[in-house]
Amino acid sequence: MDNKILVSIANDFSITPGPRSKEEGKFSGEAFRLNILEPKFKEAVEKNKKLVVNLDGVLGYGTSFLEEAFGGLARQYGSEKVLEVLELVSVEEPYFADDIINYIKDASK
Amino acid sequence: MKIIYSKERYIRHSRHVARKAFKRRQKRKAILKAKRRAMQGKSIIEKKSANKFSRYTNITAPKNFSFLENTAGVISFLNSIERLREKNKMVYVVLKNVETIDYGAITVLLSTMFKFKEVRIGFNGDFPLNDEARRLIIESGFFEQLKKETNGRSTYHIGKDNQIITHARKNVSSELGLPIMRAATRTIWGEERICQGLQRVLVELMQNTNNHAAKDRKGGKHWWLSINHDKVRKKVSFVFMDHGVGIFSSLKNKELDSKWYGWQEIIKRVGISTDEEILKLLLDGKMHKTVTKEKFRGKGLPGIKQTLDRNQIGNLHVITNNVYANVENNDYRLLTNVFKGTFLYWELSEKNINKPWTIKY
Numbered sequence: 001m002d003n004k005i006l007v008s009i010a011n012d013f014s015i016t017p018g019p020r021s022k023e024e025g026k027f028s029g030e031a032f033r034l035n036i037l038e039p040k041f042k043e044a045v046e047k048n049k050k051l052v053v054n055l056d057g058v059l060g061y062g063t064s065f066l067e068e069a070f071g072g073l074a075r076q077y078g079s080e081k082v083l084e085v086l087e088l089v090s091v092e093e094p095y096f097a098d099d100i101i102n103y104i105k106d107a108s109k
Numbered sequence: 110m111k112i113i114y115s116k117e118r119y120i121r122h123s124r125h126v127a128r129k130a131f132k133r134r135q136k137r138k139a140i141l142k143a144k145r146r147a148m149q150g151k152s153i154i155e156k157k158s159a160n161k162f163s164r165y166t167n168i169t170a171p172k173n174f175s176f177l178e179n180t181a182g183v184i185s186f187l188n189s190i191e192r193l194r195e196k197n198k199m200v201y202v203v204l205k206n207v208e209t210i211d212y213g214a215i216t217v218l219l220s221t222m223f224k225f226k227e228v229r230i231g232f233n234g235d236f237p238l239n240d241e242a243r244r245l246i247i248e249s250g251f252f253e254q255l256k257k258e259t260n261g262r263s264t265y266h267i268g269k270d271n272q273i274i275t276h277a278r279k280n281v282s283s284e285l286g287l288p289i290m291r292a293a294t295r296t297i298w299g300e301e302r303i304c305q306g307l308q309r310v311l312v313e314l315m316q317n318t319n320n321h322a323a324k325d326r327k328g329g330k331h332w333w334l335s336i337n338h339d340k341v342r343k344k345v346s347f348v349f350m351d352h353g354v355g356i357f358s359s360l361k362n363k364e365l366d367s368k369w370y371g372w373q374e375i376i377k378r379v380g381i382s383t384d385e386e387i388l389k390l391l392l393d394g395k396m397h398k399t400v401t402k403e404k405f406r407g408k409g410l411p412g413i414k415q416t417l418d419r420n421q422i423g424n425l426h427v428i429t430n431n432v433y434a435n436v437e438n439n440d441y442r443l444l445t446n447v448f449k450g451t452f453l454y455w456e457l458s459e460k461n462i463n464k465p466w467t468i469k470y
Contacts, residue, residue, distance in 0.1 A: 015468050016308070018283035019316050023327065025281030057467060059286050060308025063408040064316055092464060093305055 004050045004087070007040050010057030020064035029068030037069055041077070044085050055090040055097070066096070067103045074107035162233055165201035166193055172206055174242070176213030177426055177454060180433045183214055184448045190221055191449065199231030204246065207237040213454055215249045216335040216348040222254065223331070224352065249335075279331055281315040283308070287470065289336060293345040293457055294466075296338045302463040306421020307347075310413050314349045314453060317410060322353020322451070343459055346424075350452040355430035356391070356410070357384055372396070385432045385441040392427070392436060413453070421462050428452040 009017060013036055018027035037053070044051040055061075074082045082104050088097040113119055148156050168189050171182040193200050202218070225232035236252075237243045246252070278285075286308045294302040315332055322330035335348040353359070360372065376382075381390055390396040394411040417425045417436060425436040429451045434441045 010469070014283075015470055016283040016286050018312065019281035019319065024316065024319050025283065027283055028281075057469070058308075059283075059290060059303065059468065060305035060312070062281075062283070062309060062312030062316055063412045065312070067408060092303070092467075 003048075004052050005040055005044045005047075006052050006054065007036060008054040008057065010054070012036055015058050017058055017061050017065045019062060020068040027065075029065035029072065032065070033069045033072045037073055038076075041073060041082070041085060045077075045081070050087050051085050052087045052089060055088060055100075056092045061096065063099070066100055070100045071103040071107040074104040079104050079108040158235075162199075162201045165199040165231060165233065167201050167203050168193070169203040170207050173209045174204070174207045174214045175209050175211040176217060176428065176452065177211055178209070180428055180448075181445050183217065184444065184446045187217060187221060187448070188446065194225055194228075194230060197228075197230055200225065200233075202232070202234030204237045204242075205235050207242045208239050210237065210242040210245050212245075212249075212335055212337045212346060213348050213350075213452065215246060215251065216333055216350055217452070218246075219249060219251055219254065219335075220331070220333045220350065220352060222251070278315075279319065281312060281319055283312050283315075285334075286311050287468075292338070293336065294463065296340055296345055297343045297457060297459055298463065301466040303466055303468065304421060304457060304461065304463050306416035306419060306462065307457055310347075310416055310422060310455065311349075313409065313412050317451070318351040318353060321359040322351045345457045346454065347456070348452070348454050350450060352450040355447075355449060355451055356388065357430045357432070360387075383443060384430065385434070385443045388427065388429070388432045388434055389441050392434070417455075419462065420460070422455045423458060423461055424454070424456040426452075426454040 009032070013032050014027040016027055017029070017032065019025045020028060021030045022028050041051055043049075070082070070086075083101070086104075088100055090096040148159065151159070168186065170186055171179055173179040174183060174186075176183045190200055190202070222232050234251075237246060289311070290304060290307055291301050293307070294300070294304060311334070318330060318332035319327055322332070330351050330353045332349065332351045337346045337348075339345065376387065376390065376396070381387060387396065392411055392414040394414070396411075413425070414436060416422050423437065427434045427436060428444075428448055430449075431444045431447045432441065433444055
């Protein structure tokens with residue numbers, strides 16, 4: 001575990017992830033990216049570690065939340081870098097991980 | 110003075126004034142007579158009510174006041190009310206003849222009432238004579254809300270727990286999903302379960318209203334969510350609606366810099382022209398692919414259809430502008446009139462996918 005930084009959306013952010021942007025409502029993808037995902041991502045890059053994001057333990061996700069959080073990260077740091085550093089864990093709903101990878105890939109287009 | 114009074118010109122004028130006054134008295138007498146005749150045989154309560162609402166315009170609800178079964182009839186009723194609201198006229202909704210009512214119609218009626226109250230135009234109504242219809246409308250909290258002030262709030266909670274509960278907000282309130290899911294799953298499975306599809310539908314719809322319902326700005330329109338718990342059939346039904354521009358009007362307003370700009374010409378080239386075909390294409394995610402040439406990723410409204418395809422929800426219906434869709438039965442129909450807004454109905458029942466409750470809160 002030493003070479004990994006762990007983030008749990010349910011424990012570190014909210015069990016009810018919300019909309020895309022802060023202005024649209026609480027627990028937005030934008031707030032998650034700015035306050036949690038991006039700082040942890042930077043830390044992982046600096047320390048040459050993997051960033052493991054656990055998607056389980058929440059009530060559900062709107063697509064805009066996932067796109068803004070992960071697609072937004074890719075827009076800033078590039079899809080290749082994000083896919084290289086990021087590791088997604090989604091045991092409860094495995095399709096979320098596939099969706100997010102697609103959002104990351106699409107973000108660079 | 111005597112000379113003036115006896116002058117022909119004065120007498121003529123005096124006769125004219127008297128004739129006009131006589132006509133006014135006769136007219137007033139006729140009105141009162143008609144009113145008295147209309148009140149004959151009515152109880153004291155009915156007479157008092159009629160006097161109180163004499164300046165209101167009566168709009169009679171259809172006998173089959175079900176938004177899913179009699180969509181065109183209910184839309185026609187709503188549009189009559191809306192026309193009066195635009196003219197700042199007070200409305201009295203006559204519900205006494207209603208024999209069948211559904212939660213969709215109740216939600217639409219509740220939200221319409223709030224549109225009147227927000228601009229302080231009188232809105233009232235009577236009870237259905239039918240016992241079941243009366244029970245449903247009383248449980249919805251409709252009549253309690255008639256008496257309350259809205260004060261321009263952006264959030265409302267109406268109704269009693271575990272019966273019909275209506276929430277109205279403008280922003281995306283994902284946290285509302287927690288009490289809704291806990292209560293719904295307790296009704297269906299007797300314990301709390303996770304239904305991720307339900308939360309996705311709620312968030313997607315709230316986001317859609319927030320982003321697209323108002324022409325000019327985000328968060329300009331309320332969304333309305335009504336939840337009905339049927340403990341006997343172990344089923345929870347949901348109604349989500351807004352009085353925004355509707356899906357097609359929203360699409361037609363796409364700006365030049367949008368990747369959806371010019372979508373009408375693009376889909377015409379592939380042989381799609383009617384609105385019911387467009388809605389089907391949109392929900393299936395094919396519209397996105399056709400217009401943008403990009404692979405569909407399940408974002409937005411089509412993401413809701415995905416939850417139906419994954420058996421996370423059931424019995425999905427969509428009514429928007431001039432289209433009715435029973436999505437589960439693949440029944441898409443063009444309506445004869447136009448609903449100004451977006452309306453969705455779906456159900457959660459034992460047959461839908463669910464998982465053990467692992468949420469810590």
